[in-house]
Amino acid sequence: xxxxxxxxxxxxxxxxxxxxxxxxxxxxxxxxxxxxxxxxxxxxxxxxxxxxxxxxxxxxxxxxxxxxxxxxxxxxxxxxxxxxxxxxxxxxxxxxxxxxxxxxxxxxxxxxxxxxxxxxxxxxxxxxxxxxxxxxxxxxxxxxxxxxxxxxxxxxxxxxxxxxxxxxxxxxxxxxxxxxxxxxxxxxxxxxxxxxxxxxxxxxxxxxxxxxxxxxxxxxxxxxxxxxxxxxxxxxxxxxxxxxxxxxxxxxxxxxxxxxxxxxxxxxxxxxxxxxxxxxxxxx
Amino acid sequence: xxxxxxxxxxxxxxxxxxxxxxxxxxxxxxxxxxxxxxxxxxxxxxxxxxxxxxxxxxxxxxxxxxxxxxxxxxxxxxxxxxxxxxxxxxxxxxxxxxxxxxxxxxxxxxxxxxxxxxxxxxxxxxxxxxxxxxxxxxxxxxxxxxxxxxxxxxxxxxxxxxxxxxxxxxxxxxxxxxxxxxxxxxxxxxxxxxxxxxxxxxxxxxxxxxxxxxxxxxxxxxxxxxxxxxxxxxxxxxxxxxxxxxxxxxxxxxxxxxxxxxxxxxxxxxxxxxxxxxxxxxxx
DNA sequence: AACGGAACTTCCGCCGGACGGAAGACCGTT
DNA sequence: AACGGTCTTCCGTCCGGCGGAAGTTCCGTT
Numbered sequence: 330x331x332x333x334x335x336x337x338x339x340x341x342x343x344x345x346x347x348x349x350x351x352x353x354x355x356x357x358x359x360x361x362x363x364x365x366x367x368x369x370x371x372x373x374x375x376x377x378x379x380x381x382x383x384x385x386x387x388x389x390x391x392x393x394x395x396x397x398x399x400x401x402x403x404x405x406x407x408x409x410x411x412x413x414x415x416x417x418x419x420x421x422x423x424x425x426x427x428x429x430x431x432x433x434x435x436x437x438x439x440x441x442x443x444x445x446x447x448x449x450x451x452x453x454x455x456x457x458x459x460x461x462x463x464x465x466x467x468x469x470x471x472x473x474x475x476x477x478x479x480x481x482x483x484x485x486x487x488x489x490x491x492x493x494x495x496x497x498x499x500x501x502x503x504x505x506x507x508x509x510x511x512x513x514x515x516x517x518x519x520x521x522x523x524x525x526x527x528x529x530x531x532x533x534x535x536x537x538x539x540x541x542x543x544x545x546x547x548x549x550x551x552x553x554x555x556x557x558x559x560x561x562x563x564x565x566x567x568x569x570x571x572x573x574x575x576x577x578x579x580x581x582x583x584x585x586x587x588x589x590x591x592x593x594x595x596x597x598x599x600x601x602x603x604x605x606x607x608x609x610x611x612x613x
Numbered sequence: 614x615x616x617x618x619x620x621x622x623x624x625x626x627x628x629x630x631x632x633x634x635x636x637x638x639x640x641x642x643x644x645x646x647x648x649x650x651x652x653x654x655x656x657x658x659x660x661x662x663x664x665x666x667x668x669x670x671x672x673x674x675x676x677x678x679x680x681x682x683x684x685x686x687x688x689x690x691x692x693x694x695x696x697x698x699x700x701x702x703x704x705x706x707x708x709x710x711x712x713x714x715x716x717x718x719x720x721x722x723x724x725x726x727x728x729x730x731x732x733x734x735x736x737x738x739x740x741x742x743x744x745x746x747x748x749x750x751x752x753x754x755x756x757x758x759x760x761x762x763x764x765x766x767x768x769x770x771x772x773x774x775x776x777x778x779x780x781x782x783x784x785x786x787x788x789x790x791x792x793x794x795x796x797x798x799x800x801x802x803x804x805x806x807x808x809x810x811x812x813x814x815x816x817x818x819x820x821x822x823x824x825x826x827x828x829x830x831x832x833x834x835x836x837x838x839x840x841x842x843x844x845x846x847x848x849x850x851x852x853x854x855x856x857x858x859x860x861x862x863x864x865x866x867x868x869x870x871x872x873x874x875x876x877x878x879x880x881x882x883x884x885x886x887x888x889x890x891x892x893x894x895x896x897x
Numbered sequence: 898a899a900c901g902g903a904a905c906t907t908c909c910g911c912c913g914g915a916c917g918g919a920a921g922a923c924c925g926t927t
Numbered sequence: 928a929a930c931g932g933t934c935t936t937c938c939g940t941c942c943g944g945c946g947g948a949a950g951t952t953c954c955g956t957t
């Protein structure tokens with residue numbers, strides 16, 4: 330009963346902020362509705378603490394209690410999420426282009442941005458009679474197994490690429506490429522051709538093609554991808570439409586490389602405070 | 614210096630969970646990027662506390678630090694928000710119908726659900742050459758001033774309607790109806806006709822028409838609306854397409870009233886635990 | 898250059914609120 | 928009736944969150 334008795338697997342000292350976040354974190358696409366005690370078990374928090382925090386979250390609108398007593402994510406969180414700058418703003422600009430692409434190709438269309446070692450789909454349009462796919466708005470998948478992810482990885486800093494390649498790369502299908510060397514080759518191909526063409530990486534019988542979208546400083550800020558059933562169409566027949574879409578969105582975002590020069594662009598580069606490293610300090 | 618010295622406007626005793634949430638709460642569509650001290654000032658938290666909590670939120674992915682040092686909402690929140698059951702699931706089902714409606718009407722299209730006294734847009738499609746409108750995905754607006762809001766309010770429990778009508782109703786334009794009695798009349802009209810037709814309520818020169826969407830238990834779960842410039846088209850020319858869209862989505866959701874009977878539906882009403890009040894306990 | 902201000906970061910001692918055990922209410926099942 | 932499960936409330940203890948203060952960096956101004 331005295332001190333040092335915590336011989337369990339992990340002491341897991343958590344700050345109170347972490348407790349709050351851990352509750353939100355147990356919700357996922359597989360577990361969208363959870364009872365109080367399920368939340369308690371999954372977070373490892375005591376029932377009492379869970380009870381109190383869940384109620385505070387509910388009072389704020391972060392959680393909602395369904396009629397069966399279980400808790401789900403509240404609309405307040407959806408509302409908040411739309412404020413993510415890389416997210417819905419980009420979507421707003423891209424949506425007309427994506428819709429055109431969908432009508433032209435009858436394929437499933439994705440718009441993805443990088444977050445950690447994953448991509449997150451900030452838009453997902455389903456072809457009316459397209460194959461069912463895993464991709465949904467808000468979905469998160471590893472970079473190495475998605476077309477859009479490969480594109481985003483290919484244009485990431487070398488250092489970050491190696492970090493991802495060193496990490497554990499999950500195998501989704503028999504053909505998922507998880508060998509770092511093989512992936513390096515593919516990344517080089519993507520940089521050379523400007524598009525990623527992948528097959529059966531995340532799901533069987535799916536062919537994915539993706540291209541980079543550039544922002545105001547010509548940096549790659551997102552990727553657009555199309556997915557069709559394997560064998561349904563020649564990949565090369567889709568590339569021109571995809572490339573045009575990517576270029577159109579890039580131009581709408583103000584990417585210099587996608588803007589026809591009508592003179593000498595003399596816009597002076599804006600001063601950036603600090604080292605302009607997008608990952609200033611990751612761990613602790 | 615002693616006790617009882619807190620003569621400031623509000624003592625504002627906050628729990629630590631509330632502190633965390635208050636930080637998230639200061640982000641809005643007008644303030645999507647905030648510096649640390651801005652967050653501190655707006656929340657009323659000391660700089661030290663803000664610093665610590667913001668870092669914990671960043672480590673978890675709820676916040677992101679931009680290259681200029683300011684903080685924005687992170688994609689983790691967007692990801693979470695897509696798990697809201699009334700949100701993106703509904704959107705998934707409705708999107709094809711909404712797209713058809715957009716092509717048929719060349720209008721701005723909204724899909725909205727109720728949250729508190731407001732509506733939240735869970736989809737917003739812009740006509741290619743439509744009028745610019747305030748509505749954006751994730752946007753929140755008062756029920757009384759939006760077409761979709763009027764529909765949702767009209768089909769809410771009487772008690773809730775009165776609660777909303779009693780509250781302070783903001784005037785957006787000279788024509789915004791804020792008189793409770795006038796609104797009661799309009800709500801009755803909506804229930805009678807099945808559509809809401811409103812003009813210049815939220816913004817000038819905008820005509821909005823909205824219709825209810827029903828779910829599996831025939832309860833109104835959402836509303837679909839179209840917005841066009843005032844005078845651009847007769848409202849009545851838009852109603853049939855809108856009604857068809859609303860009915861189509863309702864049927865896709867399994868609403869009995871929108872499903873052609875092919876026999877006697879004998880599905881027994883599922884037992885609901887508790888009083889089945891959707892707002893079990895609001896305050897505190 | 899020197900100064901002043903603002904924003905950000907780190908350190909540390911104190912105290913109040915978060916924590917969890919325990920007990921009670923409320924189901925549905927055996 | 929007894930049981931197992933979930934949810935809720937109460938309360939005393941203790942420790943981690945809190946904020947003051949000092950230090951650091953980065954501005955723009957004199």
